[in-house]
Amino acid sequence: MAFTRRRLLRNGWGIGAGLLTFAAGWTSWELLRPLAANGAGGKISLGDPSNYADGTATFVNEGRLWVVNAGGELFALSQKCPHLGCRVPFCESSGRFECPCHGSVFDIGGEWIAGPSPRGMDRHPLSLESGVLFVDTGASEDGPDHGSKNYLSPAKGPACIESA
């Protein structure tokens, strides 16, 4: 194809339009992308790790998460059900997490037991700094796959929801 003025102009317009689209996309992304903040989305202190006794689940409202002690091992579990995002409450009578929306059930470590959830409850990374426990709510890792049964134990008592 011969290099003509018409071709140069056509390609020039095309490249210009492409650059403008890229610039508009980049600007929009920078404007609209969520910013990390304190509390939910940032790093928050959970205090002394010894506050969390074995077999307990403590709700931390600031981070919208549960701190659980599963057989001496601490986890920060997102309150959101991996299925469709409902808040998963801890059922004291059964000692399990039971989702009221669609009936997913998880053990004390957040591992999947039953229901439509595609995996266990998502976890936020914990860190210990000068004896104080911190959780990074800005980072999250997917919960354990189906089949993981490290913390599974028989239900302590009756379930809180009908289908569990």
Added chain:
Amino acid sequence: MNDPSTVTTTRDGLEPEIDPVPKGVWQRLRHTEVWQSVFRHPQLDTPRGRALQSFSNVFLHVYPVKVPSRVLRLRYSWRLGYIATVLFTILLVTGIYLMFFYTPSVTSAYGDMQELRTDVGFGQLIRNVHRWSAHLMVLVVVLHLVRVFYAGAYKRPRQFNWVLGMGLLVITLAFSFTGYLLPWDQLSYWAVTVGTNLVGYVPVFGGILSDLLLGGPQIGQATLRRFYTLHVAVLPLALALVLMIHIWRVRKDGFAVHRGSSGAFSEEATQRPGATDPATDQPVDMEVDGTKRVRLLGVVDRESVTAEERLTDDSVFTWPHLLVRHVVVGLGVVATVLALGVAFSAPLRSIANPNLTPEPAKAPWYFVGLQELLSHFDPLVAGILVPAGVLITLMLLPYVDRNPATESRNRKFAIAAFSAVLLIAVTLTVIGALFRGPGWTFVAPWDHSYLEL
């Protein structure tokens, strides 16, 4: 209408002329310079007068001057597209009223809703009408799609208008969904939570898309502001733009017509034998000086001008025949949503509480079928592959379905496949909306209704 006493002469032997000497206040007013600068056409009750009125009026210009008489029949289209447009107009007007009393803030949104109910005259009625119109619009747009499919009206030359219509359906759903969050009560918070979590199942980009939509890891102030901006600025502009093109193409692509098994009607097949051009008295489409003549119809897509229209001129003037019908249907729609607004209040539960999930938490009714599907299948399949597959297939339908026939007896496979998908979607929606209770267990609606609108 003209006063017959004012008709004195005829012009071009076609229509009467208004008496240059005005009689009475009304006639004098119509003869002032101000009036005639606003209304540039005479109000003549003649074919030419009616055509002039359509040509010179921006609102009447949306319509063609004449339409085939079959368009006047209610069962031709059930007026569904028109009803959807009327509902959109009602939503615009009531939405503007509501904007005067609403602040998109998590600390005040719920209070604004309560204030609307207790302190603002007709505030609750306007909110009710807005809510029921929104639900009706989703329903009517879906019915419009179904009607167009069964009529085969998406086929050539209307393929792209069908795609635009699918775009309008998506915008309508987005409209309704973004508006759902604004009251900031338990119903809106958890319905939107469930709905937005579906986005997270999109492979690779799910997290980014969800973050962009929510403005953070969970629904909060950023989400409310984003949904509000989308609801009152971005989506109305998008819908108005696409709707404008959609209606314009209805005019340009012509009105749908039944086509038999072959589906073909060529220019030759529909041309009267031995037709001649009245201006030149020459046979049409003849070659003059080695150049083929091009008739005016040559610049119009031939299939957009139906055989029926060219053989017998059964067309009627849009004004008054179609317009009067539209006014009646429009008034009926307004009466319906007003009656619904008076009879049923839009729900307002307790203020949104992220730490308390209601039992059950259901998505808005038009997404509850997906929620039901999600309780049976893997989220990637039920949340993404199935809905995206159905949407893309529907969008590409006019290009995939090569059968030109529009009559149902000649397109049994397409009708059967579409009907099956429709039946499954309706069944899932009915089960999810009416037969599901706490823990998504099966609950008969006559025992307890968990339907949320």
